[in-house]
Amino acid sequence: MSTLTSDDAVAVPRPTVEPPAPWDFPPAGTHDLPNGLRLLTYDVPGQYVLSVRLGVPVPLDSEPRDREGVGTIMARTLDEGTEHHTAEEFQSLLERKGIGYGAGVSDSGLSIDLDVVKGTLEPALDLLRQVLTEPAFPAVEVARHVRSRLAEIEHERSVGAARAMLAFVDTFYADDERISRPTGGSAATVGAVTRDDVVAHHGAHVTASGSTIVVAGDLDGLDVPALVEAALGGWRSGPARGRHVERTTRYAADRAHIVLVDRPGAVQSDFVVGAPGPDRSAPGGWAPYPALAFVLGGSPTARVDAVLREEKGYTYGARSVFRPRRGGGSFLTYGSVRADVTAESVGLLVDILEGASGGFTDEEVRMGVDFISKTAPGRYATADAIADEAVSMALDGRTTEFTTSNLHDLATVTSERVDAAWARFASGAGIGTGSRGAGWTIVVVGDASAHAEQVEALGLGPVTVVRD
CATH class of the missing domain: 3.30.830.10 (Metalloenzyme, LuxS/M16 peptidase-like)
Incomplete structure (x- = not known):
């Protein structure tokens, strides 16, 4: 019986990994x-x-x-x-x-x-x-x-x-x-x-x-x-109505300021920073916005966590998201930080978000696009996820054909489209109009006696203290 030696080994070419084919939501x-x-x-x-x-x-x-x-x-x-x-x-x-x-x-x-x-x-x-x-x-x-x-x-x-x-x-x-x-x-x-x-x-x-x-x-x-x-079939029909609630989102005229909700002795501060955002009918398509949110605050490697969590160690994590409604929507970044770095963290967060006006790199956009698009088959692999998406789309006046078309469009999203999407959002929200913090609604829940003066010193706008 003969044995193989290293000289007898046959070189096997490394297999080529092809990009996955476009994925379609199951037909209804x-x-x-x-x-x-x-x-x-x-x-x-x-x-x-x-x-x-x-x-x-x-x-x-x-x-x-x-x-x-x-x-x-x-x-x-x-x-x-x-x-x-x-x-x-x-x-x-x-x-x-x-x-x-x-x-x-x-x-x-x-x-x-x-x-x-x-x-x-x-x-x-x-x-x-x-x-x-x-x-x-x-x-x-x-x-x-x-x-x-x-x-x-x-x-x-x-x-x-x-x-x-x-x-x-x-x-x-x-x-x-x-x-x-x-x-x-x-x-x-x-x-x-x-x-x-x-x-x-x-x-x-x-x-x-x-x-x-x-x-x-x-x-x-x-x-x-x-x-x-x-x-x-015998369920009462009732008055005729559409399959979704028509509405136009209206924002408070004085929304762009800081609210500090007093929580005496709190060892951490919770925050929400937001501005008016688009709905799924946004000019230029909806696809760039989930990618944009992912790059800013959608993962531990995103811009917000890269600074507040990885570099500074101030938080376990913060997240950014665009939340569309039937008419209009919002962009939110939320999380919590150690109490002793409350004001500094708010200032850093606003600077990170406003720094988006400087543009996004091809690499970070591609990471966001790949994550959202290539995990879609897994996210929608179960009957409950499919049903949840379908009824959600129906209540938004859409079908899951939108889910498919949006995923296909997402695969084509470039850094140029993401930059343009941010510019449209920022312009509509009044962000980057000359003063730092302009256009943002900022809420912080923490110890007002410890943080009010420091937050006000950031120069991000007027501060209102709320005591429950």
């Missing part, structure tokens, strides 16, 4: 029911836990001003019993069928989520029908959820990051904009909510017209349109 089947409900189906072979998502375009400002938060209470009590089942019986039915259920309200509308084993889709849809068409809203359960929400409000105000965001939206948006106030309402408005308010809100707004239901997963052998029509 579309079925419109006579009552105005739209069904979107996504067949994902091998995923036997189906994800069902329902989006109802109920605008937040449909809530009475003195009952804000009623939509949140309604969403949380939909499954607390129906005409034919007590709250305990309904929960037992969900458990017996292995159905995961959730509901909530956002700026885009009411969302209901079901995750269900393929074989029990039909009974799951019937339970969905019950919460939509015949919820009982027991007074005792409404009162319990009101108490829970009041406790939640207290908790939100005690957590620095949440308190910073509350102060930010209050400062950033015009006073008569519903988004300037908490989605779930304030203590005064939630405390006034009664069962009658919940019943009235449900009856007026939770209707089929303009709503979208998404079913994603392994649909082989299922007639999903027939199952959905059998369960929800």
Whole structure:
């Protein structure tokens, strides 16, 4: 028997790694029911836990001003019993069928989520029908959820990051904009909510017209349109409406200043720095903006963390993001830093952000583009991620064809396009108009006695101290 020696080895050429092919979001089947409900189906072979998502375009400002938060209470009590089942019986039915259920309200509308084993889709849809068409809203359960929400409000105000965001939206948006106030309402408005308010809100707004239901997963052998029509075809149509909430975002005339929320003795300071941003219909395309946010504050290697975390050691991390709404949006950078470096960190952060006007390198833009575009197949590999994206797009007045086209466009984004996107954003927000800090809304939650003078000395604009 012979043995091979190094002289006998055959040189094997190194394989060539080709760039991945463009990726498309899975195609949707579309079925419109006579009552105005739209069904979107996504067949994902091998995923036997189906994800069902329902989006109802109920605008937040449909809530009475003195009952804000009623939509949140309604969403949380939909499954607390129906005409034919007590709250305990309904929960037992969900458990017996292995159905995961959730509901909530956002700026885009009411969302209901079901995750269900393929074989029990039909009974799951019937339970969905019950919460939509015949919820009982027991007074005792409404009162319990009101108490829970009041406790939640207290908790939100005690957590620095949440308190910073509350102060930010209050400062950033015009006073008569519903988004300037908490989605779930304030203590005064939630405390006034009664069962009658919940019943009235449900009856007026939770209707089929303009709503979208998404079913994603392994649909082989299922007639999903027939199952959905059998369960929800009798859902009341209600007044005609679009599948998304039309709006124009209005910002406070005096939004560009610093708010310091006093937190005596705080050992860290939480911050939000933001300005008006684009929506997905932005001139020049939406694709450059996620890449731009990634380069500035989307990873530990981004510009913000490179200084505040890696070089200075002031933070565990800060993040930047463009948040589009149906009309307009915002650009935010948020995080927390050690208390003793609060003022210095705010100054450094503003300088980093405003330094973006100097342009971006091809290398950093390519890193951002590659990360977002090449991780997309993994991000949307599961039925729940597909369903979440589909209902989110529907509530924004779009389809997942936008997701595909935007990813294709993203692959073509260059540093020149990112520079142009920043220039458009900065011009619209009034950033870089001559004075350092111009155009930014800055909120800091920390010890005012320790930081107020130092923050004011930064020269970034007037400082307002808020004491809870």
